[in-house]
Amino acid sequence: MKGCFARLPKRVWSIAVRADSAFFHGELLDFLEEKGTQYLIKAKLRGLEILLESKKWRKVANRPGFESTAFEFKCQGWKKARRFAAVREVIISKAEGNPLFGLPKVQYTYFCYVSNMGLSPMASHKYYGQRATSENWIEWCKNHMASGSILTRDFWASPAIFQTCILACNLMVWMMWLNDEAGFKEEPGTIRMWLISVPARLVTRSRRWHLKLSKSYPFKQRWIYLEDSIQKLSFA
Numbered sequence: 105m106k107g108c109f110a111r112l113p114k115r116v117w118s119i120a121v122r123a124d125s126a127f128f129h130g131e132l133l134d135f136l137e138e139k140g141t142q143y144l145i146k147a148k149l150r151g152l153e154i155l156l157e158s159k160k161w162r163k164v165a166n167r168p169g170f171e172s173t174a175f176e177f178k179c180q181g182w183k184k185a186r187r188f189a190a191v192r193e194v195i196i197s198k199a200e201g202n203p204l205f206g207l208p209k210v211q212y213t214y215f216c217y218v219s220n221m222g223l224s225p226m227a228s229h230k231y232y233g234q235r236a237t238s239e240n241w242i243e244w245c246k247n248h249m250a251s252g253s254i255l256t257r258d259f260w261a262s263p264a265i266f267q268t269c270i271l272a273c274n275l276m277v278w279m280m281w282l283n284d285e286a287g288f289k290e291e292p293g294t295i296r297m298w299l300i301s302v303p304a305r306l307v308t309r310s311r312r313w314h315l316k317l318s319k320s321y322p323f324k325q326r327w328i329y330l331e332d333s334i335q336k337l338s339f340a
Contacts, residue, residue: 105132105135105136120141120143121136121143122144122231122232123146124146125147127145128145128147128148130179130182133186143220144217144219144231145218146232147218149216152214152216159190164225167226169193170193170226171191172192172225172229173190173225174225175190176188187219187220188216188217188218189219189223190216191214191215192215193212193215215229244291245266245270248291248296249272251265254266276295279330279334280295283329283337284329284330284333298326299330302323302327
């Protein structure tokens with residue numbers, strides 16, 4: 105984290121750190137607070153569920169099955185107590201024993217965060233959930249655009265290839281977003297398989313090149329639609 109802060113341009117004045125439970129550490133929180141940085145980090149505590157079960161929960165408005173709570177807690181080794189925000193969701197409600205007369209058994213999935221951002225528990229949960237988009241981008245670049253298999257031992261070559269992988273990923277996503285909103289939901293590997301790595305024949309007739317797709321190609325119409333759409337793009 106110190107390395108990240110050292111590399112930030114001076115023009116960056118507002119920072120928010122959002123991280124998973126691997127970053128749940130008192131010394132890191134001390135460092136972020138010394139820097140005046142906002143943070144929201146997923147909690148990782150031994151006996152966390154027992155601690156959460158002892159708290160008073162309130163139903164979340166307009167979100168059936170969700171409850172929330174917020175509290176102050178000082179973990180072992182910390183210099184001070186910090187604010188925790190938690191949300192729980194009902195995942196099972198079924199009868200024990202006789203399904204007609206048994207008492208319902210309720211279980212929960214818990215989500216707990218330590219934060220100094222002043223958000224409500226549900227707002228904290230939603231804000232943390234935005235990490236999923238970043239995780240998808242990382243997974244796309246790593247596994248679909250080959251950035252995870254860079255084998256060079258050259259310091260300058262590796263980041264150059266990595267940036268090229270990201271550029272290629274962004275160009276593909278941009279193409280799909282501009283031309284086919286539904287296609288934006290597909291992963292790059294799927295898009296490549298459907299629309300790029302396609303068996304075809306390149307032939308010439310009357311001094312013009314023609315790409316001939318197979319008559320049985322299942323995504324032929326989509327391919328033609330995207331080609332026509334790209335040709336009609338105008339950035340003027």
